[in-house]
Amino acid sequence: MLPLVYHSSYSFPLPANHRFPVGKYALLKNALAGDFAAVAHQYFSAEPDADYPRCWHEPNYVEGFLTQSLPTMMARRIGFPMSDKLIERTLAANKGTLLTAELALEHGLALHLSGGYHHAHFDKGGGYCIFNDLAMAAQTLVAQGRARRVLVFDCDVHQGDGTATMLAKHPDCISVSVHAARNYPAKKPDSDLDIALAAGLTDHDYLSAMVDALELSLRYFQPDLVLYDAGVDIHSDDELGYFNVSSQGLYQRDYQVLKRCLEKDIPVAAVIGGGYQTELQKVVDLHRLLFKAAAALKP
Ligand SMILES: [Zn+2]
16 A cells, blocks of 8 residues: 555645746646556545644744744745745645655655655745755654654755755754756755756766665665655756756656665655646646656555
């Protein structure tokens, strides 16, 4: 049985011309109804929980967000207009990644139809990320003794700067980022391992660098859980990414990450991460590849 995590708040209302593809979560859920008709799976939801970010983020920042009173510059860095729906969605999606990680520990593999808020730092958000679901889930499971060492393996095209700073002083929560060297964020604080790749990279070179980074991380850090950010903005058609990776290459990336963790008996929880194309269905079709790879590995 493949556990999937989703909450009805994920696709929340944004102004019509907003660049963030907020409709993709509900569309992905609909698409999977067809894709997964013959795949044993079960849906789970995490309810919004304001106490969760309070455990891991700076108190004034958390309360400022929850009361919609963040300074203008801080809200602008995040990139969303503040609203009750944004708060509900943020709290549900952050807890959803923790739930996905817990389900992965139980079932070996679990997938979140959201998540990957890797630009959120301890005391500020950025790039559509408010609280860092990956860093919070890793720290929670280690603090609770449910995992000894957690690896965040981030393959979104953008560097995981927030994860890097939040986990910098945490020896049992490891941040690894495979990303485009020249892209947002301009300032890239050190992860435990950063693989910065040149623009224009094609399937073969991308996959070879990614597999090297994964194998090195698994061998060196010996995690007992992997949180995988499967951002699809590495695709050649992405409007915010600069790689030339094809759909087949993207599928291979997801398949290889999941397979290499599972064959070493390391549970893996995947989140969908970023993906930016004006035509929403094209982004959704790329996110579906992660779920197809998971279904192929765990029938
Ligand atoms: Zn991204």
